[in-house]
Amino acid sequence: MTNGVHRALLAAMVLLAGLRSARAAGAEDFTRDDPRDIYGVWWRGGANPAALKQRCPWVKGVFVAIRWRDLEPADGKFDWAMFDRTMKGYAEAPLWIQFMVWVGPDSPRWIYEAGVPEVKTTPSLNPHGKPHRWTYPFYLDPKYKQFYRRMIREVAAHVDALPMNVRERIVCVQTAEGTTGDEGGYKGRPLDKRFELPEEKWNTFKFETWELFDRLYRDKQPKIHLLINSGNGGQYDKWINENLPDTWRKAGNPGHGYQLNNEMSMFAFFDPLVNRPNRNGHFVRCRSEMDEMFKGWFRENPVWNMYWLNLWGLTFGLDIFQHETQAFENPAFEEGFVFYSRYGGKKDPATSPGAWCAMHDGLDAGDFERFPPEKFGSGHFKDFDAGKQRCLNIAKAFARYGAAQEDAEKAMYLVMKNRDAAAMNDVGWNIWADNYQRYMTQYDPNGTSRGYWRQGPKDQPYGRFARGFDAKAGKDKMFFDINDAFFGGKPLADSTR
Numbered sequence: 001m002t003n004g005v006h007r008a009l010l011a012a013m014v015l016l017a018g019l020r021s022a023r024a025a026g027a028e029d030f031t032r033d034d035p036r037d038i039y040g041v042w043w044r045g046g047a048n049p050a051a052l053k054q055r056c057p058w059v060k061g062v063f064v065a066i067r068w069r070d071l072e073p074a075d076g077k078f079d080w081a082m083f084d085r086t087m088k089g090y091a092e093a094p095l096w097i098q099f100m101v102w103v104g105p106d107s108p109r110w111i112y113e114a115g116v117p118e119v120k121t122t123p124s125l126n127p128h129g130k131p132h133r134w135t136y137p138f139y140l141d142p143k144y145k146q147f148y149r150r151m152i153r154e155v156a157a158h159v160d161a162l163p164m165n166v167r168e169r170i171v172c173v174q175t176a177e178g179t180t181g182d183e184g185g186y187k188g189r190p191l192d193k194r195f196e197l198p199e200e201k202w203n204t205f206k207f208e209t210w211e212l213f214d215r216l217y218r219d220k221q222p223k224i225h226l227l228i229n230s231g232n233g234g235q236y237d238k239w240i241n242e243n244l245p246d247t248w249r250k251a252g253n254p255g256h257g258y259q260l261n262n263e264m265s266m267f268a269f270f271d272p273l274v275n276r277p278n279r280n281g282h283f284v285r286c287r288s289e290m291d292e293m294f295k296g297w298f299r300e301n302p303v304w305n306m307y308w309l310n311l312w313g314l315t316f317g318l319d320i321f322q323h324e325t326q327a328f329e330n331p332a333f334e335e336g337f338v339f340y341s342r343y344g345g346k347k348d349p350a351t352s353p354g355a356w357c358a359m360h361d362g363l364d365a366g367d368f369e370r371f372p373p374e375k376f377g378s379g380h381f382k383d384f385d386a387g388k389q390r391c392l393n394i395a396k397a398f399a400r401y402g403a404a405q406e407d408a409e410k411a412m413y414l415v416m417k418n419r420d421a422a423a424m425n426d427v428g429w430n431i432w433a434d435n436y437q438r439y440m441t442q443y444d445p446n447g448t449s450r451g452y453w454r455q456g457p458k459d460q461p462y463g464r465f466a467r468g469f470d471a472k473a474g475k476d477k478m479f480f481d482i483n484d485a486f487f488g489g490k491p492l493a494d495s496t497r
């Protein structure tokens with residue numbers, strides 16, 4: 001009995017694994033663009049990499065950020081000691097390495113003494129709610145371009161000079177044109193309008209930078225992939241597809257939370273890009289990072305939230321999911337991480353180690369067919385008060401099954417404010433409504449089963465979402481379809497039962 005509702009079954013996960021005998025001999029493996037075991041859970045970096053790898057063997061790699069000011073403390077004088085020491089420590093752990101050189105506010109002071117304009121901006125808040133006090137170079141200045149491009153070339157040349165046991169662990173370089181790996185140049189707006197970055201000129205600068213990175217890294221062996229931020233709105237996607245089609249991408253929001261408003265718009269953009277082979281027969285790989293563990297919604301139940309965030313990342317198609325050290329210090333998170341590193345990057349059902357379906361019912365307030373306005377209210381996402389009431393009405397209708405809307409205000413904002421929710425919400429706008437899954441789908445989920453929320457012990461990961469039977473409503477059977485390619489396109493024979 002839960003909330004007064006009797007169920008014959010409460011299901012959190014259906015998993016089919018290890019049935020590989022039916023795979024067609026020589027089935028095409030679209031991971032051929034990089035056969036190394038590099039996809040899954042990654043680390044954001046820190047102290048004692050060997051100890052972390054021993055404690056968490058399922059961590060595949062590490063993201064390494066080097067500040068330009070540390071790398072080139074004086075004009076043309078490069079200090080490689082920290083770079084080499086850092087790379088060596090991670091490589092010997094052993095971990096795969098993605099690296100980038102932060103510029104923007106991490107640029108060396110000497111560039112300003114050499115004549116590059118220093119840009120001050122209006123205050124902008126960091127993720128912890130504190131104002132950034134950064135200054136920036138004027139990226140379009142000719143002297144800046146000269147210094148910046150020289151640094152990029154020097155780093156690429158130095159990578160080739162690393163000892164082979166270190167060099168072979170580097171699998172990806174991410175570009176940085178402005179603030180960290182973000183798409184923009186500044187946090188806030190320039191106080192001096194002379195230093196604004198007109199879109200056309202900023203785009204030209206970015207495209208020239210990406211082409212330089214491509215020339216420097218495309219032929220390196222072992223392979224070093226190029227990763228680019230194509231913009232949260234996908235504004236650079238067309239250019240990248242036309243000019244650098246195999247380039248990996250940063251996919252920001254899916255790593256920061258599940259059931260975030262408008263996540264289906266981002267999925268619609270990324271799905272054909274990262275979940276299907278491109279014209280070269282390769283999958284474009286993507287990565288994201290999680291840095292929301294201090295937010296109220298996450299802290300309400302970290303065990304549930306980390307587990308289901310992992311399942312959402314796999315459903316979305318994140319190949320590399322990066323986490324802070326703190327996440328790896330909680331043993332209750334391990335099950336989700338192990339699962340992610342097993343299934344991360346497995347984009348071809350014919351070569352996937354398994355097919356799985358995690359029971360999830362997403363209450364999408366934007367679905368006016370499932371939630372008709374005459375019953376739940378006619379509010380829309382941009383109609384704050386009426387939209388908020390519609391979400392509350394939907395949550396109330398499913399409250400007996402565990403649903404709740406605990407921060408109704410934040411549930412009415414776009415992603416950046418939406419993910420600042422002080423508590424968990426079960427209703428969103430334009431969110432993924434189906435189960436979380438790979439290569440296994442449920443037939444008519446809402447017609448054959450009932451969704452449940454916040455079920456069972458909070459120290460176990462499974463109860464954030466579930467589905468169960470409701471015999472009185474005729475919901476007494478669940479049916480699942482497995483992707484035909486999982487069995488090599490062959491009938492299910494005795495050898496695969």
